[in-house]
Amino acid sequence: xxxxxxxxxxxxxxxxxxxxxxxxxxxxxxxxxxxxxxxxxxxxxxxxxxxxxxxxxxxxxxxxxxxxxxxxxxxxxxxxxxxxxxxxxxxxxxxxxxxxxxxxxxxxxxxxxxxxxxxxxxxxxxxxxxxxxxxxxxxxxxxxxxxxxxxxxxxxxxxxxxxxxxxxxxxxxxxxxxxxxxxxxxxxxxxxxxxxxxxxxxxxxxxxxxxxxxxxxxxxxxxxxxxxxxxxxxxxxxxxxxxxxxxxxxxxxxxxxxxxxxxxxxxxxxxxxxxxxxxxxxxxxxxxxxxxxxxxxxxxxxxxxxxxxxxxxxxxxxxxxxxxxxxxxxxxxx
Amino acid sequence: xxxxxxxxxxxxxxxxxxxxxxxxxxxxxxxxxxxxxxxxxxxxxxxxxxxxxxxxxxxxxxxxxxxxxxxxxxxxxxxxxxxxxxxxxxxxxxxxxxxxxxxxxxxxxxxxxxxxxxxxxxxxxxxxxxxxxxxxxxxxxxxxxxxxxxxxxxxxxxxxxxxxxxxxxxxxxxxxxxxxxxxxxxxxxxxxxxxxxxxxxxxxxxxxxxxxxxxxxxxxxxxxxxxxxxxxxxxxxxxxxxxxxxxxxxxxxxxxxxxxxxxxxxxxxxxxxxxxxxxxxxxxxxxxxxxxxxxxxxxxxxxxxxxxxxxxxxxxxxxxxxxxxxxxxxxxxxxxxxxxxxxxxxxxxxxxxxxxxxxxxxxxxxxxxxxxxxxxxxxxxxxxxxxxxxxxxxxxxxxxxxxxxxxxxxxxxxxxxxxxxxxxxxxxxxxxxxxxxxxxxxxxxxxxxxxxxxxxxxxxxxxxxxxxxxxxxxxxxxxxxxxxxxxxxxxxxxxxxxxxxxxxxxxxxxxxxxxxxxxxxxxxxxxxxxxxxxxxxx
Numbered sequence: 001x002x003x004x005x006x007x008x009x010x011x012x013x014x015x016x017x018x019x020x021x022x023x024x025x026x027x028x029x030x031x032x033x034x035x036x037x038x039x040x041x042x043x044x045x046x047x048x049x050x051x052x053x054x055x056x057x058x059x060x061x062x063x064x065x066x067x068x069x070x071x072x073x074x075x076x077x078x079x080x081x082x083x084x085x086x087x088x089x090x091x092x093x094x095x096x097x098x099x100x101x102x103x104x105x106x107x108x109x110x111x112x113x114x115x116x117x118x119x120x121x122x123x124x125x126x127x128x129x130x131x132x133x134x135x136x137x138x139x140x141x142x143x144x145x146x147x148x149x150x151x152x153x154x155x156x157x158x159x160x161x162x163x164x165x166x167x168x169x170x171x172x173x174x175x176x177x178x179x180x181x182x183x184x185x186x187x188x189x190x191x192x193x194x195x196x197x198x199x200x201x202x203x204x205x206x207x208x209x210x211x212x213x214x215x216x217x218x219x220x221x222x223x224x225x226x227x228x229x230x231x232x233x234x235x236x237x238x239x240x241x242x243x244x245x246x247x248x249x250x251x252x253x254x255x256x257x258x259x260x261x262x263x264x265x266x267x268x269x270x271x272x273x274x275x276x277x278x279x280x281x282x283x284x285x286x287x288x289x290x291x292x293x294x295x296x297x298x299x300x301x302x303x304x305x306x307x308x309x310x311x312x313x314x315x316x317x318x319x320x321x322x323x324x325x326x327x328x329x330x331x332x333x334x
Numbered sequence: 335x336x337x338x339x340x341x342x343x344x345x346x347x348x349x350x351x352x353x354x355x356x357x358x359x360x361x362x363x364x365x366x367x368x369x370x371x372x373x374x375x376x377x378x379x380x381x382x383x384x385x386x387x388x389x390x391x392x393x394x395x396x397x398x399x400x401x402x403x404x405x406x407x408x409x410x411x412x413x414x415x416x417x418x419x420x421x422x423x424x425x426x427x428x429x430x431x432x433x434x435x436x437x438x439x440x441x442x443x444x445x446x447x448x449x450x451x452x453x454x455x456x457x458x459x460x461x462x463x464x465x466x467x468x469x470x471x472x473x474x475x476x477x478x479x480x481x482x483x484x485x486x487x488x489x490x491x492x493x494x495x496x497x498x499x500x501x502x503x504x505x506x507x508x509x510x511x512x513x514x515x516x517x518x519x520x521x522x523x524x525x526x527x528x529x530x531x532x533x534x535x536x537x538x539x540x541x542x543x544x545x546x547x548x549x550x551x552x553x554x555x556x557x558x559x560x561x562x563x564x565x566x567x568x569x570x571x572x573x574x575x576x577x578x579x580x581x582x583x584x585x586x587x588x589x590x591x592x593x594x595x596x597x598x599x600x601x602x603x604x605x606x607x608x609x610x611x612x613x614x615x616x617x618x619x620x621x622x623x624x625x626x627x628x629x630x631x632x633x634x635x636x637x638x639x640x641x642x643x644x645x646x647x648x649x650x651x652x653x654x655x656x657x658x659x660x661x662x663x664x665x666x667x668x669x670x671x672x673x674x675x676x677x678x679x680x681x682x683x684x685x686x687x688x689x690x691x692x693x694x695x696x697x698x699x700x701x702x703x704x705x706x707x708x709x710x711x712x713x714x715x716x717x718x719x720x721x722x723x724x725x726x727x728x729x730x731x732x733x734x735x736x737x738x739x740x741x742x743x744x745x746x747x748x749x750x751x752x753x754x755x756x757x758x759x760x761x762x763x764x765x766x767x768x769x770x771x772x773x774x775x776x777x778x779x780x781x782x783x784x785x786x787x788x789x790x791x792x793x794x795x796x797x798x799x800x801x802x803x804x805x806x807x808x809x810x811x812x813x814x815x816x817x818x819x820x821x822x823x824x825x826x827x828x829x830x831x832x833x834x835x836x837x838x839x840x841x842x843x844x845x846x847x848x849x850x851x852x853x854x855x856x857x858x859x860x861x862x863x864x865x866x867x868x869x870x871x872x
Contacts, residue, residue, distance in 0.1 A: 032753035036760075039398065039477045045792050047473030047480060054474055082390055084538065093557060152593040165594045170560050170581040171380045282585035282594070284558035292387075292558075297753055 078300030096179030098285035117220025139214030264320030391541035407863035410526025410546030421776025437512030437815035458499030628860035672839035709742025715767035723770030799836035
């Protein structure tokens with residue numbers, strides 16, 4: 001097992017290296033000049049040129065690329081051109097905000113998605129099955145932008161139940177320790193703030209959960225349908241076991257592998273692809289951090305930000321692969 | 335069975351979390367109200383100001399973006415202030431000032447007894463140290479200093495010869511040559527006076543932990559989320575500020591920001607879409623604020639690209655475009671039709687100029703005269719982002735496209751991502767493009783010279799328009815200290831521009847803000863730097 005993990009980790013190197021290279025080339029291929037953006041519209045061409053030299057942007061691309069790689073090896077993700085702060089230091093609060101939201105969304109997506117899939121499969125071709133699958137279809141095709149604004153309108157404005165934007169009640173701010181506000185408020189025993197933080201998670205969490213929820217539901221349903229036709233399930237049912245027992249103990253265990261794959265992939269996507277949700281809900285996450293950096297041509301932030309997200313993405317996939325053997329002991333990695 | 339228990343536990347946990355959230359939901363609402371009216375006994379007043387983006391740095395001299403200025407204007411103070419809602423000169427940290435006849439020496443008398451937030455004294459020495467810090471910098475560190483004062487120490491273009499302290503409360507600026515907008519430049523937020531002790535101790539950290547003399551002190555910055563400032567208890571102006579705390583929150587989406595205002599998550603919202611005016615006026619809990627216009631939205635024509643090298647074609651475009659229709663449809667009336675490159679609020683505005691009338695027939699005649707009786711094909715560039723001076727570039731472009739079709743010109747609308755758009759346009763790659771400008775200091779030079787002089791081709795003169803006569807006038811005006819003579823020069827400059835018509839000036843918009851109905855004392859400033867010391871809750 002350890003050998004397998006080691007091998008997989010080694011395989012990550014070319015993947016991440018290729019990724020950095022592609023990102024590096026793409027952001028330099030698009031027009032726009034970071035020096036000009038930093039100095040503003042009033043800057044003279046000479047000032048722009050001198051800043052370019054200072055930032056090393058006048059160097060040939062391969063020099064810049066190798067400097068970037070050398071930096072990464074020493075744990076240096078570069079310095080934001082815009083804020084002048086080290087990316088490695090700046091990135092964590094954004095990442096924490098996104099992780100918190102993504103995990104919350106994934107919990108919703110898994111609980112609702114897996115159970116909807118199971119029920120749909122159990123009562124195949126029932127009204128519930130049809131309804132759930134239609135909702136799932138709508139869910140995967142839902143424009144997040146529209147959904148987000150509708151949520152704000154219904155739960156924020158009409159029902160006045162939930163806050164529409166941000167992570168916390170700013171009039172009663174959370175003192176950040178880890179950057180994960182749910183954790184921070186629990187550590188500090190501020191349960192009034194914990195309630196606020198959870199409330200702020202609900203609307204963006206639902207918006208973000210919609211697509212993975214639908215995908216998970218469909219995957220669970222098809223996987224369960226297959227398993228439920230198998231002999232051991234029929235045996236279990238004919239023995240007269242309770243439905244819940246049959247489903248959760250026998251069937252789900254055998255059906256969960258493809259679902260796990262989907263959950264892993266979706267989790268990765270949530271971490272990197274929450275830009276729209278973050279924009280609508282004013283969520284200070286990593287998606288917006290990188291997106292804003294593109295607008296400002298803040299090369300180090302774009303490069304390193306994407307690298308960090310990609311790294312997490314592949315690590316989650318590795319974790320999922322390892323989980324396979326935990327869930328299904330027949331899968332061995334030696 | 336173990337796993338079943340785990341699942342049950344997980345579900346229970348989630349349900350209890352959601353319940354807890356809803357519970358505190360009801361309690362929270364009351365809490366919010368309580369905070370506004372007064373936390374623990376009716377004292378603390380917090381204003382939450384929602385805006386489109388985060389600040390880049392809180393050291394205003396180091397950045398150029400408006401969102402940084404918006405916060406900095408409340409932490410720092412300038413030697414001279416702008417008027418509450420205009421760009422007239424008012425006393426700031428300097429209570430009075432005097433310019434010498436030749437315009438080369440300015441003597442400023444400073445307020446006494448003012449302290450920085452760190453407890454150190456504000457005095458003439460501190461002012462000198464601030465200017466020394468900037469003059470010894472470079473374009474990378476202090477970009478605006480270079481633009482406004484012509485360079486840095488040792489540069490030929492640098493306007494400031496010396497800044498000296500005479501006693502504790504008198505500062506003397508000596509200039510190398512007269513600079514007409516000198517005092518206006520001093521009033522810009524970027525030249526707010528910071529505590530020398532703080533920036534000398536750690537120049538890099540100053541932008542994260544700013545120390546000024548302003549009505550509010552910096553408390554906390556959660557990037558891309560919120561910046562919190564609190565009342566400066568020792569503020570030198572009696573009875574101010576009235577608020578205890580201000581939180582600047584970034585909510586990028588205009589619709590979401592309005593939603594947050596309606597639900598009470600925020601108290602004041604910048605960047606209101608003109609189309610949302612009706613929603614706000616119809617809501618008794620809200621009020622609308624207008625930011626006096628200090629901007630211009632225009633259609634630029636790149637004169638180096640055929641057929642826009644021909645003045646007649648450019649004039650034809652000026653007659654062809656129905657500005658009023660654009661203003662009615664997309665600015666919802668919250669704009670004034672433009673005829674000059676500067677807004678009417680600037681004293682140098684030449685009102686005697688007659689704007690080009692909407693007259694497609696006349697436009698066709700001019701095109702025929704220029705040798706294009708059957709029109710031509712061109713690209714029309716539409717801004718991809720909303721800006722106060724151009725709320726919806728794509729829609730405005732569609733109207734212009736239709737107007738041009740009426741005179742036989744086929745315009746294809748194109749757009750690029752914003753930084754790309756600016757870069758390509760500045761290289762002269764657009765035939766005609768939508769763009770605009772918001773003034774920094776309310777001076778004509780900051781519009782006409784910056785946007786239409788040959789010196790600024792490649793930076794802000796996107797049209798590549800270059801007229802020697804105009805250039806001479808603009809340079810003369812920069813050093814002319816007699817206000818009347820200076821205005822005459824700009825009047826002439828506007829005539830030349832009107833005749834040459836490198837732009838179709840479209841509109842001077844009135845940017846809108848909205849706030850909860852109980853806000854008092856809020857005055858939106860034309861430069862976008864709103865000082866909140868007079869703001870209160872009713």
